[in-house]
Amino acid sequence: MKVEELMTVLDEIAPFKDSEKWDNTGLLVGDQKSDVSGILTTLDCAHETVEEAIKAGANVIIAHHPIIFPEISQIIESGTGSVIRSLIKNDIALIAMHTNLDHQPNGVSHMIAETLGFNETEMLIKHEYFYKKLRVNIPKEDVEQLKKDLSAAGVGHQGDYSECFFEYAVKGQFRPNENADPYIGKQGELEHVDEYIVEAIFETAHENQVIEALIASHPYEEPVYDVLTLKKPSDKGLGVQFSYDGTLVDLVSLIESNIGRNVVNIVDGGNESIKRVGIIGGAGMSYVDDAFSQGIDVLITGDVKYHEAYDAKLSQMSIIDAGHYAESVMAEGLKRLVEPKVNVDVHATSVSTNPFE
Template identity: 75%
Template sequence: MKIRELMGILDDIAPFKDSEEWDNTGLLVGDLDDEATGILTTLDCAHGTVEEAVEKGANVIIAHHPLIFPKVSSITESGVGSIVRKLIRNDINLIAMHTNLDHQPHGVSHMIAEVLGYDETEILIKHEYFYKKLRINIPKEDVGKLKQDLSAAGVGNQGDYSECFFEYPVKGQFRPNDEADPHIGTQGELEHVDEYIVEAIFEAAHEQQVIDALIEAHPYEEPAYDVLTLKKPSDKGLGVKFDYDDTLEALVDLIREKTGHDIVNVVNANTGRMNKVGIIGGSGMSYINEAFSQGVDVLVTGDVKYHEAYDAKLAGRNIIDVGHYMEVFMAEGLKRLVEDRVELPVHATSFTTNPFE
């Protein structure tokens, strides 16, 4: 399997277009035409990670955190540059799956919930999905060919379905002027035509190619069409939530027991039983308002600052700070997702990159 083919599989698992604009995901070091020999999944790519990949015969490392993140002006034998050089010397490809993996229903936050014994989760903060809807008038006899050509351009894909079109009859009229070259009708005469309106949705990013395709496919010199912008809740988003029926103290004990990690801090803002738990892997405090608006009784996340904790307590919000490194369980979770789709050896790292150890 070429790296190019592997990238297609990874894009199916967690589309790279779902990455935040500020993020740096995809193939960071390597060659798309390389032949993949094995895969190592990890939270971070460090010197020890590269050595582990070499030992296991894996020439692909898939990391959650991008090794190359800010602007890099030089690659030298220090800091990040030394790891990049080590990757190159050992002919290892480095792929980053960061916020694109965070935003999937079975992404990083779900993987943490699974470790706690809760595999029935739902998205905590759903994204709004913006898409485009094409509406076009066309003679009845040309409807079939138009749908075929538009489908080839990516129109009509909805979830697991393709070629999803809607059509209904209308009566159209037009008068070709002296300079027109009409497909139907005569210059200067008002023409009435039995037409159909064809409607379908498409990805907003593909708008220009869709317009080009419809102009190419349409028999009219001047096609009549509209492109509408629509939005709806997505099945993707940030974090997960799950049902839970116990106390905050019991949840803290459960996290310690199941993960083997120490809790950084706990904001115990109210007593009683917790009915709904939210998890945002990594740093989730900037989403605290959205998270608690979804009915959670406690938010499990990392990198909680003093003033954030203080404000949360004043607002009566329970927070469990498990640290950013709790995301490390994505290595095993991503391994399972990848190995189901490739005929390659896939390993989850055993090397610890926790900077606090």
């Protein structure tokens, strides 16, 4: 397996296009043409992580947090630069799967829930999925060729299905003027024609190539078509939620027992019992209002600031700050996702990169 082939596998697990615009995911260090000898999954990439990869015979590290995040102007033997230099010296590739992994139904928040013993989860804050719908008029005899050409341009792909089209018969009319070169009919004469309307959806990013393919395939001098923008709830989003039956104290005890470290802080919103739990791995307080609008009784997240906690208390929201490092369970979780899809050994890190330890 080459690194570029591994990237294809990872893109199937958590498409890199699902990353936030501000994020830096993908291959950060390394050569796409290199052979993969082994893989190490980790939350962060530190010097100890590189040494662990070397001992395990792994020349690819997949980290959740990108080590190259802000723009950097130098790579020197200091700080982040020293880790990057170590990766290059030892010919180890570094891949980051950050917000693209966060946004999957089986992503980092789900991995935390699994660690707590809850395998059945739902998305907490669902993304809205925007896509395009093409509707075009075409003579009956040209329908099949048009569908073939549009399919090659990315039209009609829905989930695990391709070539998904709808068509129905209509009557069309037009009058070519003296400057027209009509495929059907004569200049100056009103023409009636049996046509079909063909409809299918496509990804918004593919619009230019779809229109180019339509114009190239369509027999008319002036094809009649519409492109509509549609949206629907996605199966992807941020965070997860699940049913729970217990108290806030019970939940804190469960987290500390299963995660293996003390929670950082607790905001008690006054819930006598907890029936619905939400998790946003990492720093999730920017989404607290959206999270609680889904009917949860408590949010488990990390990096809760004083004023965020104060506002949550006033709003009677219960928050458990489990710490950002609670995401470290993703090393085992990602290993389980990657291992069945590759033909090399996959190792989950045993090194702690918790900066507070």
